[in-house]
Amino acid sequence: MKTPVRSIARSSCLCALVLLLALPVLPQSRLQSPLERSGFTRLTSYDTLQTFLGTLNGRGRCTVGRLAQTHNGRNVSSVLVTSSPHFGEDALKLRVMLFAQQHGDEPSGKEALTMLLAKIANHELDTILSHVDLMIVPQMNPDGAELRQRRTADSIDLNRNHLILTSPEPKGLHDLFARWQPQVTMDIHEYGPYSESWSDSGFIKAADVQLGMLTNLNSSEELRTYQRRSVYPSLAEAMREKGYLFQEYIVGSPGDLIRYSTTEPNDGRQSFGILNTLSFIQEGRGGRTLEDRLERRARSQLASIEALLAFCAGHAGDIKSLVDRERLRLSHSAGKPVVLCMDHFRGAGRLAIPVVTVPSGRDSVWQITNLHDTVKAIVTRDLPMAYVIPGGLTSLRELLDRHHVQYEVLSSEQKVSASAYLIDAVVPDTLEDEWHPKPSMRIETREVVLHPGDIMVSTSQVHSLFLAILLEPESMWGLVKYPAYNFLLQSKVYPILRVP
Numbered sequence: 001m002k003t004p005v006r007s008i009a010r011s012s013c014l015c016a017l018v019l020l021l022a023l024p025v026l027p028q029s030r031l032q033s034p035l036e037r038s039g040f041t042r043l044t045s046y047d048t049l050q051t052f053l054g055t056l057n058g059r060g061r062c063t064v065g066r067l068a069q070t071h072n073g074r075n076v077s078s079v080l081v082t083s084s085p086h087f088g089e090d091a092l093k094l095r096v097m098l099f100a101q102q103h104g105d106e107p108s109g110k111e112a113l114t115m116l117l118a119k120i121a122n123h124e125l126d127t128i129l130s131h132v133d134l135m136i137v138p139q140m141n142p143d144g145a146e147l148r149q150r151r152t153a154d155s156i157d158l159n160r161n162h163l164i165l166t167s168p169e170p171k172g173l174h175d176l177f178a179r180w181q182p183q184v185t186m187d188i189h190e191y192g193p194y195s196e197s198w199s200d201s202g203f204i205k206a207a208d209v210q211l212g213m214l215t216n217l218n219s220s221e222e223l224r225t226y227q228r229r230s231v232y233p234s235l236a237e238a239m240r241e242k243g244y245l246f247q248e249y250i251v252g253s254p255g256d257l258i259r260y261s262t263t264e265p266n267d268g269r270q271s272f273g274i275l276n277t278l279s280f281i282q283e284g285r286g287g288r289t290l291e292d293r294l295e296r297r298a299r300s301q302l303a304s305i306e307a308l309l310a311f312c313a314g315h316a317g318d319i320k321s322l323v324d325r326e327r328l329r330l331s332h333s334a335g336k337p338v339v340l341c342m343d344h345f346r347g348a349g350r351l352a353i354p355v356v357t358v359p360s361g362r363d364s365v366w367q368i369t370n371l372h373d374t375v376k377a378i379v380t381r382d383l384p385m386a387y388v389i390p391g392g393l394t395s396l397r398e399l400l401d402r403h404h405v406q407y408e409v410l411s412s413e414q415k416v417s418a419s420a421y422l423i424d425a426v427v428p429d430t431l432e433d434e435w436h437p438k439p440s441m442r443i444e445t446r447e448v449v450l451h452p453g454d455i456m457v458s459t460s461q462v463h464s465l466f467l468a469i470l471l472e473p474e475s476m477w478g479l480v481k482y483p484a485y486n487f488l489l490q491s492k493v494y495p496i497l498r499v500p
């Protein structure tokens, strides 16, 4: 006879086994970002970030690569994220590129993207990843970050280097963009709320996050409308639900004028926008120090990023077809007007923003009284069929290569009818508060002989409007305002020809 004790022991053993089998397989312990592990007290250093990215590589979904090497020899890392077997192979998925900390003293975007990567590793974003492939660059400027400064170690403002791409970090970012052609991009920054120009007027800006959309008139009107009418309201609602203050990105001050940010295609937003990308800039509220209020800064940036991703996942098909259509349109732009100079004017729009009043410290809302919310064209030209660049201008050819522009190098002499700008004078001018050279010119069309080695750049490509902005002598954001290229305006005949 079996003793009851043994029988009980055996049956309880069995029960335990059955229970064990019935339990779900325990997931790996929840991965936390380095900032979360520190209880939101310590910024993630370059070395800690590299170690964290190394642990991601082993968790599937994430492939870590090197985008560039900095002046001081650090790596700029990129992470490709997909729930498909291989990144980019599912043509139905939308591709979204997120990058942060071009300015080394604006760390909260990097912390937010690192928290996002931890969530991805913990399978908390699986619904989004079934519609979206992600390209994430958490730290564009590791040298500046380690030095706790805006610029790189060699004193470059990376967010003013997207036109000439002479620094490896933005060059690497544009290479990544060219490789995968993401339909949506977001450049993540921080703004300083404590400027004197605001506090002297009695306000401190209070929004946790400001979202900037495309402002350059050459980027697709349909994309700009979609940003303003569809994307922005969705993010604003999501942020309100999560208890964060959110507004459109504005610059200027109460005592002067307030407008939307620059139209310059030289930053992380407009440089992709001009290729008809649904491109954004996000500005989180900075602190009094880099560590000040770090948890709220990182969490609010993350909340807005997640709201954007949720919107993208819910509208992946719409966004893909919209961007594809608008990009295709760029290849058929010859003969259509390109805006070479533009500026901000007072329009009919109204904007109320969250502020803290000074000196009472009360939360309030300020109805902006001096809003210049309308961008208007000042100089336009028709886009030619092609530009011709003399073969001797090798620095220009290298610049086109950095942007992955397609062109033909002539192998034999050719006669074409082309237009040349004859420059009478060049005077300094100011638009959008910035200097640029303004030539007065005549245009002359004649038969010209092109030589072997000359470069013919067709505008039947996605870079069509970018080329006009880059190469036209009247372009307020063109090459002629860069010291390395202002020789272009120094001869009587502008050396780059137009093929009408």
Ligand SMILES: [Zn+2]
Binding pocket: 103, 106, 159, 189, 190
């Ligand atoms: Zn910035």
